[in-house]
Amino acid sequence: xxxxxxxxVWWDIQSCRLPYGYxxxxxxxxxxxxxxxLGFFGPIDYVAVAVKGWSYGDTxxxxxxxxxxxxxxxxxxxxxxxxxxxxxxxMHSHEPPAVAVIISCDKGLGSLVxxxxxxxxxxxxxxxxxxxxxxxxxxxxxxxxxxxVLANAPLVDPREYGLPLRxxxxxxxxxxxxxxxVAVTVGMDLRVFDLMSxxxxxxNTRVIRYGASGKFFVCASxxxxxxxxxxxxxxxxxxxxxxxxxxxxNDSHVCYADTRGDVWVxxxxxxxxxxxxxxxxxxxxxxxxxxxxxxxxxxxxGRYILSADGDFKIRVNVFPKKPLEGAHEIQSIxxxxxxxxxxxxxxxxxxxxxxFLSGSDDSxxxxxxxxxxxxxxxxxISTMAEYIEVNESEPPAQVKVTDMCTIPNxxxxxxxxxxFPGILLLSCTTSISIKKVIHIxxxxxxxxxxxxSGSMKLLWMVSRPSNPPVSKHPGVTxxxxxxxxxxxxxxxxxxxxxxGGTKLLEQLQGKVPTEDCGECSTRSHESGNV
Amino acid sequence: xxxxxxxxxxxxxxLPRKKFFRARAHSNPLSDSHxxxxxxxxxxxxxxxxxxxxxxKTEFAxxxxxxxxxxxxxxxxxxETLMIxxxxxxxxxxxxxxxxxxxxxxxxxxxxxxxxxxxxxxxxKYVPNYFEKGQLSKMFFLFPDPHFKEKNHRRxxxxxxxxxxxAYVLGGGGVVYTITDVExxxxxxxxxxxxxxxxxxLTQEELDSDPVVELLCNATEEGQKxxxxxGQTFKAVSRRIAYVS
Numbered sequence: 001x002x003x004x005x006x007x008x009v010w011w012d013i014q015s016c017r018l019p020y021g022y023x024x025x026x027x028x029x030x031x032x033x034x035x036x037x038l039g040f041f042g043p044i045d046y047v048a049v050a051v052k053g054w055s056y057g058d059t060x061x062x063x064x065x066x067x068x069x070x071x072x073x074x075x076x077x078x079x080x081x082x083x084x085x086x087x088x089x090x091m092h093s094h095e096p097p098a099v100a101v102i103i104s105c106d107k108g109l110g111s112l113v114x115x116x117x118x119x120x121x122x123x124x125x126x127x128x129x130x131x132x133x134x135x136x137x138x139x140x141x142x143x144x145x146x147x148x149v150l151a152n153a154p155l156v157d158p159r160e161y162g163l164p165l166r167x168x169x170x171x172x173x174x175x176x177x178x179x180x181x182v183a184v185t186v187g188m189d190l191r192v193f194d195l196m197s198x199x200x201x202x203x204n205t206r207v208i209r210y211g212a213s214g215k216f217f218v219c220a221s222x223x224x225x226x227x228x229x230x231x232x233x234x235x236x237x238x239x240x241x242x243x244x245x246x247x248x249x250n251d252s253h254v255c256y257a258d259t260r261g262d263v264w265v266x267x268x269x270x271x272x273x274x275x276x277x278x279x280x281x282x283x284x285x286x287x288x289x290x291x292x293x294x295x296x297x298x299x300x301x302g303r304y305i306l307s308a309d310g311d312f313k314i315r316v317n318v319f320p321k322k323p324l325e326g327a328h329e330i331q332s333i334x335x336x337x338x339x340x341x342x343x344x345x346x347x348x349x350x351x352x353x354x355x356f357l358s359g360s361d362d363s364x365x366x367x368x369x370x371x372x373x374x375x376x377x378x379x380x381i382s383t384m385a386e387y388i389e390v391n392e393s394e395p396p397a398q399v400k401v402t403d404m405c406t407i408p409n410x411x412x413x414x415x416x417x418x419x420f421p422g423i424l425l426l427s428c429t430t431s432i433s434i435k436k437v438i439h440i441x442x443x444x445x446x447x448x449x450x451x452x453s454g455s456m457k458l459l460w461m462v463s464r465p466s467n468p469p470v471s472k473h474p475g476v477t478x479x480x481x482x483x484x485x486x487x488x489x490x491x492x493x494x495x496x497x498x499x500g501g502t503k504l505l506e507q508l509q510g511k512v513p514t515e516d517c518g519e520c521s522t523r524s525h526e527s528g529n530v
Numbered sequence: 531x532x533x534x535x536x537x538x539x540x541x542x543x544x545l546p547r548k549k550f551f552r553a554r555a556h557s558n559p560l561s562d563s564h565x566x567x568x569x570x571x572x573x574x575x576x577x578x579x580x581x582x583x584x585x586x587k588t589e590f591a592x593x594x595x596x597x598x599x600x601x602x603x604x605x606x607x608x609x610e611t612l613m614i615x616x617x618x619x620x621x622x623x624x625x626x627x628x629x630x631x632x633x634x635x636x637x638x639x640x641x642x643x644x645x646x647x648x649x650x651x652x653x654x655k656y657v658p659n660y661f662e663k664g665q666l667s668k669m670f671f672l673f674p675d676p677h678f679k680e681k682n683h684r685r686x687x688x689x690x691x692x693x694x695x696x697a698y699v700l701g702g703g704g705v706v707y708t709i710t711d712v713e714x715x716x717x718x719x720x721x722x723x724x725x726x727x728x729x730x731x732l733t734q735e736e737l738d739s740d741p742v743v744e745l746l747c748n749a750t751e752e753g754q755k756x757x758x759x760x761g762q763t764f765k766a767v768s769r770r771i772a773y774v775s
Contacts, residue, residue: 287694290654290655290691290695313658326690328694328728329694329697330663330697333663333698335571336570
């Protein structure tokens, strides 16, 4: 017998936000199907509250079109007050049986939910674990994860509502070192394609890193989890929002940076195929930077850990023998960049060691010496401005470096630039020079994240849809590969020539002809080392 | 100094008058203010600060120098060493600049006070921009802001994390001098220095034989105020040591 009690939904938009790139029109469907799964089939009434100016007006408009009644408040504290007052008023004028669904992380709702239960209403809380506590979660009849609810909604094409598709941003691609699997983050999804089997994981992933041995990877999600995944199982390493992850080359330690500039370290012991167990299960503070840390990397020999921060500098710390006691010795500080640093890659071959490259939004790629921190050379790539697709209405293009990787055992680096449908090949011995400009033929494919796999010598690239849309399928994530043998890049592989073939592409890209993957998000980040 | 056109300067001594340069004691160190920051230590133009001295590097840094009392006293004690004061508040930095220029002009022997200068900057964030690795031999933290609330302890200028950066710019053997009249802060600073593996506290004999130590209490305006009110001061002085990790 289906339960047809009326359902009332309150959503605090500032508390449980929509992930970047998520189509707002899907929310009401998501909530409806979550209720169906719980066994409630009654009519639903939706109310939402948002802070005026914090969410895009367009987002709120789309949410309203689907049936939400939105109250616009002026401060985030008033949002939780509004929800409490609204629910209290509602309680006086409504009688059980009914279902009250509250989408919020406000811990103070616990007593209100308790009262609802006592009165005889069914209660459900949908929450984000990192921002709330057991005080709230243990009270209602049902509790669901916000990310689960959002992920289970079918895709919606905004054009059916007469609304345009929304501009979306970069993907990220991560290649397992021995190319056993390829992972692509597309919006809410983390799609992992194993060449042996397929697995689709759904978390609101932000950053990911493969360990060099390939036995595990660590990913950080926007919901505030840092998880370590091995072939069979996964462990929660930490509950906080991490912006950058680094794994030491011998898989001994994992470091990650949070939103306040603190860098944490976890010691992993005994990684084997079946079990991954962080020892002590607690992370220790490795060091703290005075500004936010956006990139973390270990040098290939594991002696140093590099962090790029919001003051445009790269700090090289000596990774100590007892990292759990903190890394206090700074080896060098690399100063010179004038805008945010987007990517770091090491130049490490038989002739040259202890060098690294950094690419940044200031249109330069710089070569540094690790132990002295001195700037060896700056390569200005603003000369590439002429190749960039530009709209007339937009201001002059700034050539921003989006991603970079070095070809091992050579002094060559591959660089992806914003809005350029191709890649650059740079040669970096004592100085950096642009060796080759490679255009990628076909549908304007602008790589936003690139990754090199060692064993099979392929350069994998992921692109975001171009704006204005040039191809037939503007909303689709696309994946391409280019062979890279003996430090020479040949031409792009056709779809059927990619290892894994069309099946891999289908898994990673989504079904190309019919479905629109309108939601794509997260910043780009490189994979583990080769 | 023509006092009609520059009323902020004293007619008799030719030095700027503090009352025209007063500013609030607090300034948020974690916010990004809009003052120019050198891209790297090699971009710091020392000729602007020390016009009569060339081919030398700054060795002493007074973090939060306030009205410059310590710098003035140290200038004559170490006439061959270049020293720089760092201060976040712009009015106070203006005062110190004018003071140094006036002292240089009116100095009797000629050539005095050419070795001190001041720069307006946020030393919690930008110390590595001004100084290379191991450049400094002394750093001074006199009467820093206590930031009493626990949530503000992050803003304290001496903390185990910031000591990493100070250890970077101080060479081996470099000394950090701290003093405060707030007991809790004094205990905090002492314990941070003790916990940090690259700093070792000076022994009592070393403190007694260092001429700088007694300047900590009475050279600055803040120190003189504490002495007037009969308050107690708490010093913590440590040397930077090599660290084998």
